[in-house]
Amino acid sequence: MLDLPGKIKSLIGEEKYLIDDVGMSDSSVFLFHDKVLKIQTISEESQNEYHVMEWLQDKLPVPKILGFERDEKKSYLLMTKAHGEASCSDKYLQNPEQLTVMLAEGLQMLWKVDISNCPFICDLEKKLQMAKYTVENNLVDMDDVEPGTFGENGFKNPDHLLEWLNNNKPEEELVLSHGDFCLPNIFLANGKVSGYIDLGKTGISDKWQDIALCYRSLLHNFDGKYTGKQYQGFNVDMLFEKLEIEPNWDKIRYYILLDELF
Ligand SMILES: Nc1ncnc2c1ncn2[C@@H]1O[C@H](COP(=O)(O)OP(=O)(O)OP(=O)(O)O)[C@@H](O)[C@H]1O
Ligand SMILES: [Mg+2]
Structure with missing residues (x-):
């Protein structure tokens, strides 16, 4: 299993995942049945993504935030999988x-x-x-x-x-x-x-x-x-x-x- 912060780990449990390889940035994206975990090196952009997603929750169709954690280097955004x-x-x-x-x-x-x-x-x-x-x-x-x-x-x-x-x-x-x-x-x-x-x-x-x-x-x-x-x-x-x-x-x-x- 991935090495994840405790809270994120408990939200995922033992669920199986697929690794998405579409992205071209340094992020890693893990696709679960109905959730997605995006792990990124902490940067202005990774911070912006989380805060904007939060701000847009009731304004536009964006994934729901299920959890967000940071360690010294990485941020972990757990969100719902987009439909379709x-x-x-x-x-x-x-x-x-x-x-x-x-x-x-x-x-x-x-x-x-x-x-x-x-x-x-x-x-x-x-x-x-x-x-x-x-x-x-x-x-x-x-x-x-x-x-x-x-x-x-x-x-x-x-x-x-x-x-x-x-x-x-x-x-x-x-x-x-x-x-x-x-x-x-x-x-x-x-x-x-x-x-x-x-x-x-x-x-x-x-x-x-x-x-x-x-x-x-x-x-x-x-x-x-x-x-x-x-x-x-x-x-x-x-x-x-x-x-x-x-x-x-x-x-x-x-x-x-x-x-x-x-
Ligand atoms: N919430 C989500 N629901 C469904 N699929 C997702 C979700 N988040 C990410 N993905 C899948 O993972 C891919 C990569 O995610 P995202 O575009 O956020 O990462 P990135 O590494 O920043 O990509 P980019 O190369 O565009 O910079 C997406 O193109 C999509 O296929
Ligand atoms: Mg992308």
């Missing part, structure tokens, strides 16, 4: 119309949350500070970037990209932003969002942050980048038609570039 399936599952990728409707609603639900008393700030200033840290500490994963970001017709290196981002900050339209609105982080059931998970970067931010990553994630889940399997029938217009807004490509590009540094 992640929006990158085969079933949804085979139905682009239905998928984009649900994701557009998922974005709009976030924007409807009243942020006047929201204590979590993840705006551009904050993100650029975080990006400065990752760049200065050589933490940018150069194997996980969009083709063309760096190299001959792109930026020389992460420093160069960060400088450009600092010099080209867009106006922000502040809303509650998920912060990593990628398909594996949005669970769907019964035709709607059943769980927003992975809330380390959730807080007040520009609405185009989530639109940009949602767009990028749709594109790559359909073009087979992650699984090798391509799906047909998605085009970009579908998302913006459902959102009833015109795409702002400068902002979309900006936030995709910013995400290269995380």
